[in-house]
Structures are given as structure tokens and as C-alpha cells.
Amino acid sequence: MRQRVPLQAEDYAAAAGLAFELRQARRLLAVVDAALARGPAAAEAILGGLVAPLAGERLRACLEFCREWNTHSRHCHAAQATLAAVLRHHPPEARPDTRGRLFCRLGMLARAYGKGF
Secondary structure (H helix, E strand, O other): OOOOOOOOOOOOHHHHHHHHHHHOOHHHHHHHHHHOOOHHHHHHHHHHHHHOOOHHHHHHHHHHHHHOOOOOOHHHHHHHHHHHHHHHHOOOOOOOEEEEEEHHHHHHHHHHHEEEE
16 A cells, blocks of 8 residues: 655645654745645645644744745745744744744734734
8 A cells, every 4th residue: 555645645734744743844845835836825825724723842843944944045935935824823922932033033023014914
């Protein structure tokens, strides 16, 4: 019996879950890139569905992955789309309390965009 490959079957949630379990930013990047390839509206829905249930360590890992991706121009679009989804679906109180520069800027970005973001 052949194993089902989540990303090839367009099971984004399972593919993202596997990436978090293995703690591999590259696998999650592949999921985000596949979602972005479907177009802006579809990507927003897919990413929203992926980040909405995240909490605790998985949310922290997601933000750390975004920080890593954002340092490379090739992956910055994936990082920005994922960060936008996190900011839309998680209020500031629900986000991890970290002291990094990125997370301070995320708070400023969320306040700058207000309700419309």
C-alpha cells in the first residue's frame, strides 16, 4: 500500500502538521509556497486555515520560521503572507511573548494597520 503524500494530495493541514512535528521550516515553506501558487484569494483562505488553530509552541515555531524566511529575498513573500495570516487570526494577547526585534515590530505593524489588517 502506498503512503499518501499530504502536499501532493493538497492536504495542506496535514503537510503543515508534519512540518511542525519534524520542526522543519523548509517543509512548511513548501506548503506556504504551494498555497501561494493557487492565487491570492485561495492562499489567504489556505493560510488562514493553517494558522488559525496554532497555539503555544507551534505558533512560536511558525513565527520563528517566518523570521528565517524573511531574511532571504526568495522566501520573503511566503514569510509576509504567513505573518499577515497570523496577524489576522491571532490577537496580540494570544501571540507568544518574545523579546526579539521581529516580534516588537509585529506589534507595531498590527497597530499601524488597525482593524483593516
